Amino acid sequence: MAAIPVHEWTLLDAARAVREREVSSRELTRALLERIDRMNPRINAYITILPEQAMREAAARDEELAAGGARGPLHGVPVALKDIFCTKGIRTTCGSRILHDFDPPYDATVTGKIREAGAVLLGKQNMDEFAMGSSTETSWFGPARNPWATDRIPGGSSGGTAAAVAAGTCFAGVGTDTGGSIRQPASLCGVVGVKPTYGRVSRYGMIAFASSLDQGGPIARTVPDAAAVLGVIAGHDRRDSTSVDVPVPDYLAATGRSVKGMRVGLPREYFAGGLDASVRTAVEKALGALVSLGAEGVEISLPHTEYALSTYYIIGPAEASSNLARYDGVRYGYRTEGAKGLIEMMSRTRGEGFGAEVKRRIMIGTYALSAGYYEAYYGKAQKVRTLLRRDFQEAFAGVDVILTPTAPTPAFRIGEKVDDPLTMYLSDIYTIPCNLAGIPGISVPCGMSPDGLPIGAQLLGRHFDEEAILAAAAAIEREIPLPRVAPEEG
Numbered sequence: 001m002a003a004i005p006v007h008e009w010t011l012l013d014a015a016r017a018v019r020e021r022e023v024s025s026r027e028l029t030r031a032l033l034e035r036i037d038r039m040n041p042r043i044n045a046y047i048t049i050l051p052e053q054a055m056r057e058a059a060a061r062d063e064e065l066a067a068g069g070a071r072g073p074l075h076g077v078p079v080a081l082k083d084i085f086c087t088k089g090i091r092t093t094c095g096s097r098i099l100h101d102f103d104p105p106y107d108a109t110v111t112g113k114i115r116e117a118g119a120v121l122l123g124k125q126n127m128d129e130f131a132m133g134s135s136t137e138t139s140w141f142g143p144a145r146n147p148w149a150t151d152r153i154p155g156g157s158s159g160g161t162a163a164a165v166a167a168g169t170c171f172a173g174v175g176t177d178t179g180g181s182i183r184q185p186a187s188l189c190g191v192v193g194v195k196p197t198y199g200r201v202s203r204y205g206m207i208a209f210a211s212s213l214d215q216g217g218p219i220a221r222t223v224p225d226a227a228a229v230l231g232v233i234a235g236h237d238r239r240d241s242t243s244v245d246v247p248v249p250d251y252l253a254a255t256g257r258s259v260k261g262m263r264v265g266l267p268r269e270y271f272a273g274g275l276d277a278s279v280r281t282a283v284e285k286a287l288g289a290l291v292s293l294g295a296e297g298v299e300i301s302l303p304h305t306e307y308a309l310s311t312y313y314i315i316g317p318a319e320a321s322s323n324l325a326r327y328d329g330v331r332y333g334y335r336t337e338g339a340k341g342l343i344e345m346m347s348r349t350r351g352e353g354f355g356a357e358v359k360r361r362i363m364i365g366t367y368a369l370s371a372g373y374y375e376a377y378y379g380k381a382q383k384v385r386t387l388l389r390r391d392f393q394e395a396f397a398g399v400d401v402i403l404t405p406t407a408p409t410p411a412f413r414i415g416e417k418v419d420d421p422l423t424m425y426l427s428d429i430y431t432i433p434c435n436l437a438g439i440p441g442i443s444v445p446c447g448m449s450p451d452g453l454p455i456g457a458q459l460l461g462r463h464f465d466e467e468a469i470l471a472a473a474a475a476i477e478r479e480i481p482l483p484r485v486a487p488e489e490g
């Protein structure tokens with residue numbers, strides 16, 4: 001392992017090396033902080049970097065180990081979090097001006113679990129404002145860049161996390177996914193991203209966008225690394241009433257399972273128009289890999305797929321308009337100066353504090369929920385959501401997992417879609433149905449475009465069957481070896 005630079009190690013190798021005291025947490029943390037110093041000016045993947053605090057945590061983890069005790073599976077391993085997870089006393093911005101200097105009074109459950117597992121927190125990662133976007137261009141802190149080609153977007157909204165992992169600046173990160181925000185950036189940055197079943201990971205302290213869709217999950221360079229992090233953050237939480245009390249299985253063990261006899265559904269609707277030829281070829285290769293290991297490809301239909309995007313863009317904004325009502329300049333966050341009276345203070349605070357995309361969602365959502373339109377828009381969207389969920393239920397009666405592209409194209413250029421919301425929304429066309437149905441999904445690298453950009457395959461599973469998609473993704477990863485750390489001069 002000595003021949004491989006530290007920043008290219010897998011998380012599991014790093015964890016083992018610390019545990020066996022081949023390397024100290026301080027050495028690992030210092031190496032990655034140096035890597036952040038070198039790479040972050042190019043990719044803008046971090047909003048907040050925590051050098052002193054991370055070194056202090058690393059020293060504490062080293063001492064605990066010397067005294068004979070590892071906290072948990074991530075003991076001494078440097079990781080980072082999307083800046084949507086509350087971190088006590090550490091600025092948590094959600095990519096927005098309105099929270100640009102907000103220091104939460106408590107840790108999110110995910111933050112707490114990462115700490116209990118022994119991980120060292122390197123920093124907070126860039127994201128689209130309030131997780132609304134597919135490119136990280138809506139961030140108040142400027143766009144993150146794709147380390148494979150810095151004139152391109154890293155995807156979004158967890159684009160900072162995916163870019164940071166692909167650039168070797170952390171061993172893993174935790175992102176969130178409301179309509180694709182873990183899987184799409186993972187796909188565009190050539191790394192692995194898991195959107196767990198709704199209710200699998202606690203949303204407590206995770207700043208809300210659309211509460212019935214939001215779910216946190218890992219982004220890492222390998223499937224076993226992602227499985228290890230998922231095992232740490234998953235589980236029931238009394239503080240999130242939508243978190244489900246289902247035992248957490250051994251996800252890491254699932255990555256070693258055989259896929260022989262596995263039935264892999266290929267939804268006709270996901271391989272239709274608008275799909276880039278290089279993406280199609282790469283996903284077909286992923287299928288070939290599974291078939292060569294004894295899995296069986298089965299053509300299926302998810303007939304309501306064409307309604308998913310419009311359903312999402314009613315339900316998502318409706319929930320967002322309600323969740324974002326709390327940013328009023330009264331209790332916390334940004335407040336405008338010199339306003340005369342309460343109404344002017346609130347409207348100017350929100351006018352100055354939110355960016356264009358967030359305002360667009362608040363307006364769409366408020367409209368969809370208003371008297372006279374509620375049934376026509378919101379009520380109807382909920383009914384279509386049920387139809388979409390049934391599509392998956394029926395499909396999973398005959399198959400174990402579903403294989404699709406994660407995104408219709410490889411990473412597009414910065415600026416290319418930012419003024420055209422509809423085109424931007426289309427980049428989540430394959431990821432959104434999964435959130436509406438509440439099922440788990442993963443993106444795993446499966447190829448490269450002719451101009452050297454990563455391509456991901458998406459696997460979808462039954463509710464709480466993350467194990468099947470992890471097994472299939474790990475098999476694809478073993479069969480199709482690809483570089484996981486972007487070259488230094490992308």
Ligand code: GLN
Nearest residue numbers: 131132133178179180181
């Ligand atoms: N890109 C989608 C949106 O803008 C999904 C975002 C997400 O998953 N947070 O809503």
